[in-house]
Amino acid sequence: MKHLPKHLRPRWRYLGVGIETWPDAVVGRRGFQRALWYSAGNLLGDTGSADAGLRLLSFSYAGGTGEAVVRVRRGHTAAARAAIACVSEVDGDPVGLYVRGISGTVRACEERYMGRAAASTTQRDVAFGDAERTAVVREDAYDLRTESGHVGAAAFDIE
Amino acid sequence: MYEAVHAHPGGETTVARHAATAARYGYEGLVVRTRAALAVDDENAGDEQTNRRRDPTALADEYGIDVVDAVEVDADDPSQAAGTVGAARSTRTAVCVVGGDDRRNRFAVEDPRVDVLVRPTAGGGGFNHVLAKAARDNGVRVEFDLGPVLRASGGDRVRALADLRKLREIVTYYDAPHVVSANPSSHLELRAPRELVAVAAEAGFDPEWVREGLREWGVVAARNRERLSGDFIQPGVRRGRYETER
Numbered sequence: 100m101k102h103l104p105k106h107l108r109p110r111w112r113y114l115g116v117g118i119e120t121w122p123d124a125v126v127g128r129r130g131f132q133r134a135l136w137y138s139a140g141n142l143l144g145d146t147g148s149a150d151a152g153l154r155l156l157s158f159s160y161a162g163g164t165g166e167a168v169v170r171v172r173r174g175h176t177a178a179a180r181a182a183i184a185c186v187s188e189v190d191g192d193p194v195g196l197y198v199r200g201i202s203g204t205v206r207a208c209e210e211r212y213m214g215r216a217a218a219s220t221t222q223r224d225v226a227f228g229d230a231e232r233t234a235v236v237r238e239d240a241y242d243l244r245t246e247s248g249h250v251g252a253a254a255f256d257i258e
Numbered sequence: 259m260y261e262a263v264h265a266h267p268g269g270e271t272t273v274a275r276h277a278a279t280a281a282r283y284g285y286e287g288l289v290v291r292t293r294a295a296l297a298v299d300d301e302n303a304g305d306e307q308t309n310r311r312r313d314p315t316a317l318a319d320e321y322g323i324d325v326v327d328a329v330e331v332d333a334d335d336p337s338q339a340a341g342t343v344g345a346a347r348s349t350r351t352a353v354c355v356v357g358g359d360d361r362r363n364r365f366a367v368e369d370p371r372v373d374v375l376v377r378p379t380a381g382g383g384g385f386n387h388v389l390a391k392a393a394r395d396n397g398v399r400v401e402f403d404l405g406p407v408l409r410a411s412g413g414d415r416v417r418a419l420a421d422l423r424k425l426r427e428i429v430t431y432y433d434a435p436h437v438v439s440a441n442p443s444s445h446l447e448l449r450a451p452r453e454l455v456a457v458a459a460e461a462g463f464d465p466e467w468v469r470e471g472l473r474e475w476g477v478v479a480a481r482n483r484e485r486l487s488g489d490f491i492q493p494g495v496r497r498g499r500y501e502t503e504r
């Protein structure tokens with residue numbers, strides 16, 4: 100199909116989103132896109148969800164952190180931000196999301212808000228409370244595994 | 259803006275990790291609701307190293323964010339709660355009382371020593387004009403808990419939204435003070451202030467009103483710190499040099 104004249108093309112905004120999970124979670128592109136649409140559908144309704152769009156353009160995830168570029172129709176960024184905030188889990192794994200910023204072009208969004216890919220993670224045995232635990236260490240963050248589940252700690256708690 | 263969190267051992271994330279995340283998200287302060295998460299005076303004191311890790315000032319210096327020691331009083335009957343509130347008032351900066359049923363809500367708003375009534379409508383608790391007036395007269399902030407809006411789904415979320423709306427109508431009509439929080443119990447549940455404002459705006463809140471609610475935690479902390487300082491005698495009266503300027 101012949102593409103639209105410039106003044107009729109939809110205007111977009113691009114949201115740079117930071118993703119954080121527990122280290123053993125697996126978050127996939129499809130799962131994340133589904134969670135976004137599901138959240139938008141529930142919070143904004145079908146009409147609001149269609150208006151906002153919320154298409155995942157790029158996605159990367161490894162070892163408990165990730166980032167994504169989400170395309171949103173201009174003028175609906177506030178609604179999109181709300182829908183993104185309401186994504187609390189992807190395929191049963193809890194996720195922490197943070198909108199790093201909004202840009203008018205994909206390139207600006209990637210240059211400004213992407214590429215903070217996670218530093219590599221290492222596994223280490225650390226003393227926490229009164230027990231020895233295995234921790235997945237990523238910069239300042241220490242994710243520990245205990246009998247009752249995960250504990251998120253920081254270097255300040257360990258050293 | 260401030261966020262009030264549940265920290266390890268009451269939540270899944272330690273105060274330090276909460277503070278690191280909140281500072282990155284643009285918060286100015288962190289209110290720690292869990293009593294055992296911070297060492298204040300002799301409470302929860304351990305060895306020296308543990309104390310340093312649980313010291314609000316050390317944490318604040320490390321992460322560049324204000325850390326407020328608070329406590330959540332969760333008692334079944336009002337007389338028991340009154341005792342705990344009285345004991346916590348002299349040591350802790352912020353005293354919150356967990357609501358959730360009619361008796362607890364009523365106790366919290368009628369006691370001026372209480373700073374915040376948290377989760378007043380969780381578990382089917384009611385809130386009405388009598389409580390709103392009492393909250394206003396006693397200066398007790400009513401918490402708007404956005405947690406279920408962010409994390410629940412289906413019927414639970416609809417009920418939570420309906421409760422929030424009803425609470426908002428009552429509280430704004432009587433101009434009772436309010437605070438807003440997402441009640442996060444891990445760093446993954448923490449959301450940035452702009453996100454909370456956006457979600458609340460979708461739920462029909464006025465954005466500025468929500469920001470005010472997020473700032474109010476800081477107001478509570480500042481007021482109580484002054485009151486707990488040794489120079490404070492009573493409102494308007496403090497020890498020290500006379501005022502040279504009027």
